[in-house]
Amino acid sequence: MTAFENNIDITEDLIAEHGLSADEYQRVLDIMGRTPTLTELGIFSVMWSEHCSYKSSRLHLKKLPTEAPWVICGPGENAGIIDIGDGQAAIFKMESHNHPSYIEPYQGAATGVGGILRDVFTMGARPVANMNALRFGEPEHPKTRHLLSGVVEGIGGYGNCVGVPTVGGETNFHPSYNGNILVNAMTVGLADADNIFYCAAAGVGNPVVYVGSKTGRDGIHGATMASAEFTEDSEEKRPTVQVGDPFTEKLLIEACLELMQKDAIVAIQDMGAAGLTSSSVEMASKGDVGFELNLNNVPQREEHMTPYEMMLSESQERMLMVLKPGHEGEAEAIFRKWDLDFAVIGEITDTGNLTLTFDGDVVADIPVAPLTDLAPEYDRPWVPSEPKADIKAEDVAAPADLGDALLKMMGSPHLASRKWIWEQYDHMVMGDTIQRPGGDAAMVRVHGTEKGLAISTDCTPRYCYADPVQGGRQAVAETWRNITATGATPLAITNCLNFGNPERPEIMGQFVECLKGMGEACIALDYPVVSGNVSLYNETNGTGIHPTPAIGGVGLIADTSKMTTIAPKAEGEVLVLIGGGQGHLGASLYLDIIESREDGGAPEVDLDKERHYGDFVREQILGSKVSACHDISDGGLLVALTEMSLASSIGFDIDLGDNLPIHAAAFGEDQARYILSVTAAHAEQIVKDAQDENIPASILGKTQGTDLIVKGQMNIPLQQVLDLHRNWMPEYMRAEHSA
């Protein structure tokens, strides 16, 4: 064997620093049959990190349903792919950038957006929409403003520049995120179904090509960082943060999509976490081939970079491709035109090994199959979560004044308008945003067609904490409902599973049970998982975040002229409630905001009802009988109605009856419910049709005037709600720099 760059002793400390356990290191020795070089150790370390290997989660992820006739490609590739008819495909995925965003909110969030965009255009899709699911600590926490401001600016800074609209998302505040914010970004792209690109390399002798930005020493060990629990001093250590360059990303998108129109690419893979290592290993492994790379040919930004550094660098805006022989010139011309680096750095071999040379020496030579196939997989011990005691409405004090309670809720951090956020995002660029942020799901038209993609991200962490199974179901069901409320048919989901330290059995229990609930919902709703991401160790000093399985759903409407929004179109429309309920107050926002209590069980999610009621609602919308539709989620019925009023500037006059205590009727968070606003002519018929199908349906009242009226209970001007709702976040952020 040739001389290895092996003058560095692989000590126990070094192994531990690389996050490998003694068992894991023994496995490395078994695979290699010798002591690994430092570069090899680095490669094993990142490939076997939680972030890349999914070692704690893989076993459970396998249980998620991933198939449906319209699924072209499920989990395992860069992103999931569904068929949206007419030879077109939607490609999407969600990913976390939690730890980097906590350390450097602007760049962390920006590079999160960059990374997820690459996952999508790698596969041949033009990105058409971005979403973001954000969780911050409590508003009073001294870091929250700074983090919120930086994250939002970073997401906007990157997405706006690349020219992909950021069309929606969700934002929560809770003390459990004080030391671990969550920044989950999702991208949806469009491709021709017959021009999709995968990462499996093939063709011995084919050139391996590096394109994009040069490699620097950015984020070395980023992947291992994302897999380690935060301690107080990791903030101090300030690991090298990656800086994003959206300008280069935009050029990379255009150059890649241009090359993809030619018959030149065998395989392509973005360099995400663990950069050159994970991209080359994945391409080789999927294709059952070897890679030989000459690291001297890697475009470098800094001097004297070592093989170790090059392999572990997480410099952004880079891609790896395998080209068909003889197409190098054609490809190079395109990348040069876009002012991007282009370098042939190696070729495919039949050895099955990842072989790296540098200055004429072999510095790593690892058999790829065992590196991936023998990656550790753990069945971590877990315990089921204690079910929280249920709370009866009778045991919760009724509000002294319903109007005051509503005002307090609508102006609270939990329900206040997120306009301050989405106004910093270009949500209209590309000219196809036909449902802007502020409604249930966002809708982007499929360019040049009448079709539309509805997109929604949701998760209610307080439910997941109270009852992981119900919470898992609910997160999936809420995206499904949001998409349904626009008239679109929900087709598939992506997810980002944010949890605490999986080595603690309670946390692992939350994970397992949330996944169980998610899986049940996916099956019941015919709504498979096609891609996703896991982020564990979101924990500081032993305090974990609320379990947060963020779900990103995508649906399709064939005729966008039938789309509904949450805004009633006129006064005098009839407000119809679809779905029943007992006024469930456990784990509700009412309890939290009005009673300052976070206890109680999560509402039950009856998946058969979800499916049945939702399908009925969609049918009414597509039958053009509905003027506006909103699902009922956070804050319950009265909050949902108020949101419809805020969107339309039309008040309402309703009767909540006296079957339930008023706070339960107004603010109970029972699931599988929608409000339809319909013309008087359709109202009776819809109620009758629903009841014929055994679906609870009732008339609440009508849209009217500029006041919000609940018979015998409340009469407040819409303007008053509007002011509180709209002003909370701008006013909160105005104090960003106060000491």
Place this chain on the structure above:
Amino acid sequence: MKARVHVTLKNGVLDPQGKAIEHALTALGFEGVNDVRQGKFIELDLAETDKDAARAAVEKMCKSLLANTVIENYSIDID
């Protein structure tokens, strides 16, 4: 009292702006531009009249607002 603060990116941190300027200069026909880095230059007019006190205050301002010390260095001149 005037304070002048230079905020520059730390060594090794990617500087997309500098790189773009470098490209543009080359495209404009300027030869021999090996590297360009862009930073910020902040001039403060302070009521403080004591040099040391001014420096100490600006030091604090840099840490808490003017520089992002995760990726940036700063230097202070007082005159």
Place this chain on the structure above:
Amino acid sequence: MKARVHVTLKNGVLDPQGKAIEHALTALGFEGVNDVRQGKFIELDLAETDKDAARAAVEKMCKSLLANTVIENYSIDID
């Protein structure tokens, strides 16, 4: 050869960034901040070894790209 360029806003040109910093500093409790102006600081690494030639080249760069002379002044240091 290194060139350092300062690009600053002309007197009378409003400076939103400077104003915002000033506000933020005051909000953070720093007292006596009378005025803040933000400019750019550009460092160039040039192949040129003659000081005068370097200055002349950078002067041209400033005029043709680095500064917008409608609103900005520039100054050049060569070392």
Place this chain on the structure above:
Amino acid sequence: MKSAVIVFPASNCDRDMAVALEKITGQAPQMVWHQESELPDVDLVALPGGFSYGDYLRCGAMAARSHIMKAIVDHGNQGKYVFGVCNGFQVLTETGLLPGALMRNRNLKFICKDVTLKVENNDSVFTRQYQHGQLINIPIAHHDGNYFADADTLKRLEDNNQIAVRYVDHNGEATKAANPNGSQHNIAGILNKKGNVLGMMPHPERLIEDALGGTDGRGFFESLMHSLN
């Protein structure tokens, strides 16, 4: 109407502009890459929105110095039509085809929202389809739209009726609250002296069909068509 849309690296409203031009004029524009040195034979050159060169250094600065710009400046100086939207407006000020500069928004944030504009000059080739003083709703989406010019320039703009559109409130008043970005005199768009070059921060190409939220943006394109007939 024959038109061309200029594409710079990281232009990103080039397609939107092309779609609007084709939809309204019935003729697809030619897309012209910044490295070209000649323009095709067209009536209108459109400079689209986006982040040319990442908006690094100054918005529009590098684009203004790209190859194709000389031809565009000639085109404008010959009295032919040049229309810059958002980044395109920034490019036009950087080339000097339009006076002034666009600085960072007053609140330092990117702002994307619909704003109300008042058509101050409806006597230009770009605006004659609107009524004088008409209020229209058009989205803005920019980080640097804060229009600045010195006092003399502002006076000249006002005196020559070169201010095409201004940010106003629902009553048509150019108030501070209605000014989203701090622009002097609430300026949202200006014409050159001859009236053949228009630069504006709001994006009319984004509001040309009801599905997108309205059609108030069509007037600019329709005006051009009528002007040519």
